[in-house]
Amino acid sequence: MKKKLLFILVPIAVIIVAIGGYGFYLWNSVQTAATKMHVDIKLKNHTPPKLTSSAPQPISILLLGVDERTNDVGRSDSTMVVTVNPEKQKMQIVSIPRDTQVTIPGRGVHKINAAYAYGGPALSMQTIENFTGIKLDYYIRINMEALSALVDAVGGVTVYNTVDWTDEGYYKKGFHYTKGNLTLNGPEALGYVRMRHEDPNGDFGRNQRQREVLTAIMNKAAKIQSIGSYTKILAALGNNVKTNLTLDDMKNIASNYRDARSNVQEYEVQGTGSTEGGVYFFHVSDQEKQKVSNMLKDNLSNG
Numbered sequence: 662m663k664k665k666l667l668f669i670l671v672p673i674a675v676i677i678v679a680i681g682g683y684g685f686y687l688w689n690s691v692q693t694a695a696t697k698m699h700v701d702i703k704l705k706n707h708t709p710p711k712l713t714s715s716a717p718q719p720i721s722i723l724l725l726g727v728d729e730r731t732n733d734v735g736r737s738d739s740t741m742v743v744t745v746n747p748e749k750q751k752m753q754i755v756s757i758p759r760d761t762q763v764t765i766p767g768r769g770v771h772k773i774n775a776a777y778a779y780g781g782p783a784l785s786m787q788t789i790e791n792f793t794g795i796k797l798d799y800y801i802r803i804n805m806e807a808l809s810a811l812v813d814a815v816g817g818v819t820v821y822n823t824v825d826w827t828d829e830g831y832y833k834k835g836f837h838y839t840k841g842n843l844t845l846n847g848p849e850a851l852g853y854v855r856m857r858h859e860d861p862n863g864d865f866g867r868n869q870r871q872r873e874v875l876t877a878i879m880n881k882a883a884k885i886q887s888i889g890s891y892t893k894i895l896a897a898l899g900n901n902v903k904t905n906l907t908l909d910d911m912k913n914i915a916s917n918y919r920d921a922r923s924n925v926q927e928y929e930v931q932g933t934g935s936t937e938g939g940v941y942f943f944h945v946s947d948q949e950k951q952k953v954s955n956m957l958k959d960n961l962s963n964g
Contacts, residue, residue, distance in 0.1 A: 690891070690892060690895050691895065691908070692908060693895075693899065694895040694896070694898050694899035695907070695908035695911070696908075697899035697900070698898060698899055698902045698903060698904055699903075699904065699905070699906070699907055699908075700782075700903045700904070700905065701905050702782055702783050702786070702800065702905045703783070704786075704796075704797075704798075705787070707796045707798075709798035709799065710798065712910055712913035712914060712917060712918075713913060713917070714913070714916060714917050717747045717913070717917040717918060718747075718963075719744060719745065719746040719747070719748070719960065719961045719962070719963065720744070720745050720798045720799065720914075720918070720961075721742065721743065721744050721745075721795055721796065721797050721798050721799070721957070721961060722742075722743045722744075722745070722797070722798065722799045722800065722801060723740070723741075723742060723743075723782070723785065723786055723789060723797045723799070723800040723801070724739070724740075724741040724742075724743055724800075724801050724803070725737045725739070725740060725777060725782065725785060725800065725801070725802045725803065726738050726739030726740075726803050726805055726871060727777060727802055727803065727804055727805060728804075728805045728855075737759065737773075737774045737776070737777040737785060738759055738774065738805060738855075739756075739759070739805075739867075739868060739871050740756070740757045740759065740773060740774070740785075740789065741754055741755065741756050741757070742754075742755045742757065742789065742793060742795075742797070742957060743755075744795075744957055744960040744961050745914075745918050745921045745960075746921065746960045746961065746963070747917055747918050747920065747921060748963045749921075749924075749960065749963070750920045750921050750923060750924055751921055751924045751926065751960055752921040752922065752924065752925045752926070752960075753925075753926050753927075753928065753956065753957065753960050754872070754925065754926070754927045754928070755793075755927075755928045755929075755930065755953060755956070755957065756868045756872075756927070756928070756929045756930065757773060757789070757792070757930050758773075758864045758865070758868070758929075758930060758932070758943045759772065759773065759774040759864060760772050760773075760774070760864065760934070760941055760942055760943040761773040761792075761930065761932065761942075761943045761944075761945055762942040762943065762944055762945075763776075763788055763791070763792050764788075764791070765779060765784065765788050766784065766787050766788065766791070767779075767780075767784075772942065772943075773788065773789070773792070776788040776789075777802075782800045782802055782903070782905075785800070786800055792950065793950075793953060793954055793957055794950075794954035794957075794958070795954065795957045795958060795961060799904065799905055799906050799910070800904060800905060801902065801903075801904040801906065802902065802903045802904065803901065803902050804901040804902070805851065805854070805855070806851070806901060807897050807898070807900070807901030807902060808847070808850060808851050808854060808874060808875075808878075809847035809848055809850065809851040810847060810893070810896075810897035810900075810901065811847075811878050811894060811897050811898075812845065812846060812847040812850040812851075812874070812878060813846060813847035813893070814890055814893035814894045814897055815878055815881035815882055815890065815894065816881065816890070817844050817845060817846050817847075817850075817881075818844070818845055818850060818874060818877035818878060818881060819842055819843065819844045819845075819877065820842070820843055820845060820850075820853065820870070820873050820874060820877060821841065821842055821843075821873075822838050822839065822840055822841060822842075822843050822853070823840065823866075824838070824840070824859060824860050824861070824866065825838065825839055825840045826838050826856065826859040826860075828852045828856070836849055836852060838852075838853060838856075850874050853870055853874065854867065854870050854871045854874050855867070856870075864943070865929055868929060872927070882894065928953070928956065930945055930949065930953055931945070931949050932944050932945040932946065932949060
C-alpha cells in the first residue's frame with residue numbers, strides 16, 4: 662500500500678513511504694522517528710489550517726537546510742517557502758538566497774541566514790513572515806549533514822552536473838565533479854550541494870543543486886524494498902530533522918495534498934548584490950518583495 666510520494670519535503674516523503682508495506686515493525690520505527698523529529702513551536706496569533714480530508718485548506722511550510730556541526734548552532738544555508746493548495750492542486754517552492762538583507766526582529770539588519778543562528782526556527786519563521794507578508798504554518802529543519810546519511814541510505818543518487826570542478830574542501834577534498842550525469846555517494850552529494858564559489862551562478866546554482874539532490878533522494882526512496890534501508894533512512898531523519906509537524910499531520914498531508922505534486926512551480930527571489938563594509942549582501946527591491954508576496958498569497962487562497 663505504498664502511497665504516492667508528495668513533494669520535495671524529504672522527511673514527509675520518506676516517512677510516508679516507510680509506513681506502507683511492512684506492517685507493525687516499521688510502524689513502530691516510524692513513530693519513534695517522528696517523535697524524535699517533533700519540536701513544537703509557538704505561532705504568534707496564528708492557527709494552522711485543518712489538514713483533514715473533509716476540508717483541507719492551503720498550507721505554508723518553511724524548509725530550512727542548516728549547516729550545523731558539532732558545538733555550532735549553525736546558520737540556514739538553504740531557505741525555501743513552500744505553499745500547497747489542494748483545491749488548485751498546485752505547489753510553489755520559493756527559494757530565498759542566504760545572503761538576502763533583512764531586518765531580524767530584535768537584532769537589526771543582517772543576512773537572512775543569521776535569523777536561525779540568533780533564534781532557531783522561531784526567529785527564522787518570524788523574519789521570513791515579515792519578508793514575505795504571509796503566515797507560516799509549519800517548519801522543517803534539515804541538518805545538511807543528514808543529506809549524506811540519506812543519500813547513503815538510499816544507495817546513492819544520480820544528478821546532472823553542469824559545472825566542471827574539483828572539491829577543495831566542502832566535504833570530499835580532491836573529488837572531481839565532471840559535467841554530465843554523476844552517481845554520488847553521501848559525502849560526494851554533500852560536497853555537491855555545498856559548493857558555490859566555483860559556480861558562476863553562486864547561490865542560485867547551489868540552491869538548484871540542493872533541490873536536485875532532495876528530489877533524487879525522494880525518488881530513490883519511493884523504490885526501496887529493503888527494511889534495512891528504511892531503518893537507515895528513519896535513523897538519519899530522527900537524528901537530523903526537526904519539525905512542528907506531527908505524524909498525523911504528515912499522514913494527512915500525504916493523503917489530502919498529494920495531487921499538488923503534479924503542478925509544481927519553482928521561483929528564486931531576484932535581486933542584486935553589493936559589498937558593504939567588507940560584507941556581501943543580496944538586496945531585494947520592494948517591487949520584488951511585493952511580487953513574491955502576491956505569488957504566495959495567491960496560492961494560499963481558494964477561488
